[in-house]
Amino acid sequence: MWPLVAGVSLMGAAIAEEADARWVELAATDAAAWYGKTGSGRVTNVDGKKGNGYAYVYQLEDKKKHTYSYGQVVVLLESCPKGYGYVYYNDTQGQYVNKGQFVRFGDTVVDALGSAACASWDSETGKRSRVEAEGTWKVVATAKGTGNRFSLKTDTVRKAPYDGQQALHVLFAFEDVTADTTDYGEFVVPLADCRRGYGTVHELDFSGQQVSKSDFVLDGNSVISAIAANMCAYN
Structure with missing residues (x-):
């Protein structure tokens, strides 16, 4: 799924600074690492519908260029209990940039980013929207x-x-x-x-x-x- 997340590099890059406890690593490859900003998760509106999505701020580290770029990850809440859906990438102003398919508890970068949104939403509600069985x-x-x-x-x-x-x-x-x-x-x-x-x-x-x-x-x-x-x- 790497090509699906490549589009996030369109967002403004900044000179790299060391990540700290305010960022949680969500996924990593040899070339890049993705972090979620602690406390940035929130229920949001998608396509004019009230409270039907969940968003958080992310940071993408380019390990070779030693730069960071930023944006927002958004998933529809209905994807969390269903177990799959789209990760929508927005810029820092909330404008749509790209999207990729994700499956909860999957092994791809996009899976990790979407699953993180669902896990954060579950933490806020105190309920588990989906329990994954092994060997499915x-x-x-x-x-x-x-x-x-x-x-x-x-x-x-x-x-x-x-x-x-x-x-x-x-x-x-x-x-x-x-x-x-x-x-x-x-x-x-x-x-x-x-x-x-x-x-x-x-x-x-x-x-x-x-x-x-x-x-x-x-x-x-x-x-x-x-x-x-x-x-x-x-x-």
Whole structure:
């Protein structure tokens, strides 16, 4: 998810000074580190809706240039109990800059930034908006040659309408082994396609917009057929 957070470098950089107890390290790579400002968390309004988001001030350290840049992280509160959503990056004046997908308790930088917002909100309310069970990610397909992996988050499987018919929905992760990145989305398979043994897998982003679609046969040898077979097992 590194490319998704690269956009924060658009925010004004300052000459680096040593971080102190006022900043909590949230995530780090060889090239950069992200910190949250202690006490900056607050419930906020997003898109004109009252109290539907949570924001905090962050500091991004460029380890090679020895500079810091600043901005705000915002998540929608509905993402916290659901377990996934978007991290929105604003500048210090609250203007939108970029966004990235996050999954609570995940391993990416964006996961850490979004999860920190939810944890801070939980601390304020005194309630745990989501409890994460262990072993909920299941690797269902590995691409030959590249070793890239698709995993399904089994505790997110649900039945809900899609395009006028009942369908199975599940959160997925795609790991690019060479690039060392993880991307997320939602797979959707109509229940009718599962029952007849062939059909279409729809890929959606976290806004519910279709990104792509692929045909499958449950006895097929393709990666998408393996994904569909694992999903249809929940039918």
